[in-house]
Amino acid sequence: GESVGLHLPTLSVQEGDNSIINCAYSNSASDYFIWYKQESGKGPQFIIDIRSNMDKRQGQRVTVLLNKTVKHLSLQIAATQPGDSAVYFCAESTGAQKLVFGQGTRLTINP
């Protein structure tokens, strides 16, 4: 069945360093991928998305990389700040249908 998972449940980085959060997905038919940030007690916040016809997309301080060959997705956050502390989820969908979420990675920032 469909599943989207993450390699690491927690990630700690020094403030100012770059963060890389990874995600593995299993549905090769997925054509749309999104990264969300979720702070405690709140709903998911959209960060960046990418379609399957692309392998890289950049936003403000964030970059998403998609490797369809190994079904891997990553989120890179440049110059990590304390406000980046949260749980990050990757999610996938097929043909604009339902969204399947990965397990999540908790990112903590060390001062």
Place this chain on the structure above:
Amino acid sequence: GAVVSQHPSWVICKSGTSVKIECRSLDFQATTMFWYRQFPKQSLMLMATSNEGSKATYEQGVEKDKFLINHASLTLSTLTVTSAHPEDSSFYICSARARGGEKLFFGSGTQLSVL
């Protein structure tokens, strides 16, 4: 950006009572709404998909008679947890998609605690 309003943000109820959660799209017409459930330190699990004017489609293992979903208008969907029990305590999140759109916009979630 598109705004989805979800109410209440938290609710405490007695076992056996029913609780209704509202999800409204404030500045767009949501032809499709999704309801998710999230237990502590876990991911969001899709419960059901609702399209305006039609019956909701429930995911496997989700009891449709317990989690009643109504999507009567293009701006409002409701989730009613009937005869709630402590095991129903969870964080419930709605999301909405506009007609022809691909992005989902999420509500702020409802923390349900059943005593």
